[in-house]
Amino acid sequence: AQKVTQAQTEISVVEKEDVTLDCVYETRDTTYYLFWYKQPPSGELVFLIRRNSFDEQNEISGRYSWNFQKSTSSFNFTITASQVVDSAVYFCALSALTLLQGAQKLVFGQGTRLTINP
Amino acid sequence: GAGVSQTPSNKVTEKGKYVELRCDPISGHTALYWYRQSLGQGPEFLIYFQGTGAADDSGLPNDRFFAVRPEGSVSTLKIQRTERGDSAVYLCASSTDRANTEAFFGQGTRLTVV
Numbered sequence: 001a002q003k004v005t006q007a008q009t010e011i012s013v014v015e016k017e018d019v020t021l022d023c024v025y026e027t028r029d030t031t032y033y034l035f036w037y038k039q040p041p042s043g044e045l046v047f048l049i050r051r052n053s054f055d056e057q058n059e060i061s062g063r064y065s066w067n068f069q070k071s072t073s074s075f076n077f078t079i080t081a082s083q084v085v086d087s088a089v090y091f092c093a094l095s096a097l098t099l100l101q102g103a104q105k106l107v108f109g110q111g112t113r114l115t116i117n118p
Numbered sequence: 119g120a121g122v123s124q125t126p127s128n129k130v131t132e133k134g135k136y137v138e139l140r141c142d143p144i145s146g147h148t149a150l151y152w153y154r155q156s157l158g159q160g161p162e163f164l165i166y167f168q169g170t171g172a173a174d175d176s177g178l179p180n181d182r183f184f185a186v187r188p189e190g191s192v193s194t195l196k197i198q199r200t201e202r203g204d205s206a207v208y209l210c211a212s213s214t215d216r217a218n219t220e221a222f223f224g225q226g227t228r229l230t231v232v
Contacts, residue, residue, distance in 0.1 A: 004160075035220070037223075042225055043207065043225045043226045043228075044121075044223055044224065044225045044226070045161070045209065045211075045223035046223075047220045047221070047222070050220055091160050091161075093160075104149075104151070104213060104219075104220070104221050105151075105163050105166055105174060105177075106151075106153075106161070106163060106221070107163070108160030108161050108162070109160050110158070110159055110160050111158075111159070111160050
């Protein structure tokens with residue numbers, strides 16, 4: 001079975017601080033995708049990143065960076081110099097690579113509510 | 119707009135009633151997904167369509183839940199004999215059938231069963 005655990009239910013920091021959101025996953029599949037989504041108050045899930053299990057390279061996109069460590073089954077997300085607009089609920093998710101090309105049956109964690117205070 | 123559209127945005131219904139929730143995917147997206155998100159939880163997979171057919175309906179909780187996509191575009195999630203435990207936000211997403219693609223989500227329908 002697949003499982004995603006986001007142990008941090010809520011995080012609150014002051015603007016400009018760096019913050020890391022933890023994600024630990026479980027899967028028996030040898031190949032899989034990992035994702036992070038952002039859910040602002042409007043409710044729509046906004047895609048942030050997809051990582052293939054073959055690729056353990058860390059990725060940086062502006063103030064966002066992701067650390068994928070297969071050895072510890074973790075896919076952590078760091079926001080550098082946080083801003084008030086970063087306030088949202090963030091979800092980590094896992095999907096098996098399937099024979100149905102493009103299919104994404106996502107298993108989500110419970111989410112981390114991030115509040116950036118001015 | 120060009121995004122995934124869900125209607126209605128909010129639905130309040132009485133226990134025991136039948137409801138339909140609609141999803142308009144992004145034009146050209148062959149894959150369509152329904153998820154359910156309870157308060158304070160992450161979304162949970164319900165069903166996945168590839169074209170008109172349900173390729174995976176393993177997440178539907180029971181036979182009161184049913185979904186269709188007759189023309190391979192718009193999808194309707196149908197819930198019979200609603201129960202208070204069905205109250206949640208129902209999210210729809212769509213994607214292409216190419217590899218290395220992501221799913222785009224709608225804003226959801228908040229269903230409240232009273």
